Amino acid sequence: MNAVLSSPDAVRELGPGLYTAFPQDAGAAPYDRRAIVYDAVVRWSIYHRIFWGTSTLAYRRFSRAAAAVPVHAGIFSSILSLNLLHVECDRTAIVTEFSRLLIPGRGRLFVSSLIRSGRWSDAYLTMLHRAGEFGPPQTLDELCETVAGRWGVVESTRVQGNMSFLVVRHAGSHRSPDDCAH
Numbered sequence: 001m002n003a004v005l006s007s008p009d010a011v012r013e014l015g016p017g018l019y020t021a022f023p024q025d026a027g028a029a030p031y032d033r034r035a036i037v038y039d040a041v042v043r044w045s046i047y048h049r050i051f052w053g054t055s056t057l058a059y060r061r062f063s064r065a066a067a068a069v070p071v072h073a074g075i076f077s078s079i080l081s082l083n084l085l086h087v088e089c090d091r092t093a094i095v096t097e098f099s100r101l102l103i104p105g106r107g108r109l110f111v112s113s114l115i116r117s118g119r120w121s122d123a124y125l126t127m128l129h130r131a132g133e134f135g136p137p138q139t140l141d142e143l144c145e146t147v148a149g150r151w152g153v154v155e156s157t158r159v160q161g162n163m164s165f166l167v168v169r170h171a172g173s174h175r176s177p178d179d180c181a182h
Contacts, residue, residue, distance in 0.1 A: 076101045078108045086114040086125075088135045091146050099151040105172030108155070111147055115140050115164045125162065140164055 011021050041047045045056045079098050085091050098109050116122045116137045128134040138146065140157060143164060148154050152168040159165075 071101060073100050074103050074107070076107055077103055078110060081109065081111045081113075083112055083114070085111060085143065085146065086134050086137070088132060091135065095147055095149065099149075099170060102170040104170050107170040109147065109152065109166075109168045109170075111143075111164075111166045111168065113138075113143055113164055113166075114162050115143055115159070117159060117162050119162055121162050 011019050012024070014020050043056075048054050048056055048059075079102060081094075081098065084094065095109075101107075102109060114125060114134070114137070116125060116139050122137065125134060125137040129136055140159060144154050144157065144166065147166055148168045151171055153171050155167045155169050157164060157166050
């Protein structure tokens with residue numbers, strides 16, 4: 001990290017908004033080639049039992065213990081939620097927790113999520129929803145209401161294809177759902 005900070009010319013753009021400090025000729029890391037296999041077997045309980053002598057249940061119990069010491073309310077100035085709210089999840093519960101954690105009146109939630117946008121890929125979103133991979137597809141207006149709801153002010157929205165990018169500021173108090181402006 002210090003090398004990047006002391007030599008900003010080492011950072012180069014790979015694409016819009018995507019940067020790297022790796023040298024041009026770095027190529028793939030050795031682990032990158034094995035990641036596909038690892039991702040395929042890591043979800044199997046038998047893998048953890050045979051190789052590591054543990055179970056996926058032990059991991060779940062451990063993570064639940066960490067969640068049993070709740071994070072104090074109103075301590076984060078920003079929260080980033082990348083590509084979470086379009087999967088099958090309790091969107092309301094997640095956004096409620098985000099709002100609880102943000103500093104009232106100035107904390108910001110940055111959200112990217114797939115939405116229905118009138119493109120051909122809306123049908124693909126619907127297919128992924130029917131397959132149980134995604135939650136019900138939402139429009140930008142529906143996502144704004146889901147995210148900002150009664151606690152936030154939508155500061156900005158941007159849509160690129162089916163991907164939406166929202167910035168929501170904590171309003172500091174509960175508001176009516178009609179206040180979702182964008």
